[in-house]
Amino acid sequence: MTLLATSIPGSSNNGYVAAAYIVFFTIVLVYVAIMALRLTRVERGLRELGERSEDQPANEIRERETV
């Protein structure tokens, strides 16, 4: 986009256009990256939960659920 904006002749404002679009896509990218990090945390939690519930005997969990 920067290349496109700077390649158009006859205007000194091309940099502003490039900056505006870059800012927008950076904000979206940062947001998606944060969400991806959170998703990784959820995935890890899910894996831990699975491992721990496999380690514990099923009847122990059932007892706890009914308390």
Added chain:
Amino acid sequence: MSSRTSPPEERSENPATPPQGSPNRAPRGFRTNTKYGRGLRPLSIATIAALPLALALVFFYAPIEAEEGFLQKIFYLHVPLAIVTLCGFVIGGLLAIVHLRTRDRQWDLRSYVAIHMSLIFGVATLITGSIWARGSWGHWWVWSEPTLVSFLIVMLLYATYQPLRFAIEDPERQARYASVFAIVAGAFVPLNFLAVRLSTEYLHPRVLGSSSNLPAPMAFTFLVSLVAMSLLFATLCSYELMAKRTRMLLKARSRTLGFR
């Protein structure tokens, strides 16, 4: 009062009274059969298709404006962002009304996500607007311009939403107070917009209304950009809702199994 700043789904349950019965039981006030991620895939595909299309139209189809030249291309980004932001705030208010009517906390969560996303889009609107103003007017910000100042007021108003929300510890009260705020602030948004439109002295160009005379290719490009931005907003909201619900269910499940 609490200094904790976790999102609503993490505070939706009282840790002192863990849910019992079904391991998948959701926190109080939430329906278990709600599917927040429903439609995420088609929405994502539509967004991925619409955004490059909008960009292609902006840079290769829409003619270069006579007065502003290439700088006018920011208009296809900044204006849809502003419209989607303001609509998001209003939608947040409408969802809060549904929450207060039904007392179903899923609506509060939706309202929270709509406002949260609108704030992010609002920041992008302010930055892209400032960049355009610098290129067009030679100033990053003009305090005498009602459109700019009114948008900033709306943003500052909504900037208090999250501190207000997370300052309340009780989840029920938190949801109720946040909904009341969302409704009042949501009603302020169109009133504020109307007040600015009625204002006679302004520098900011009018885009919509009888005074705008966009040529057909520009109007079409603007419309596609608006649709793309709306799709992006809807996709990110859906994504956020799905992530929050997954975390919420994971926590509920962990507590039920007595792991934490």
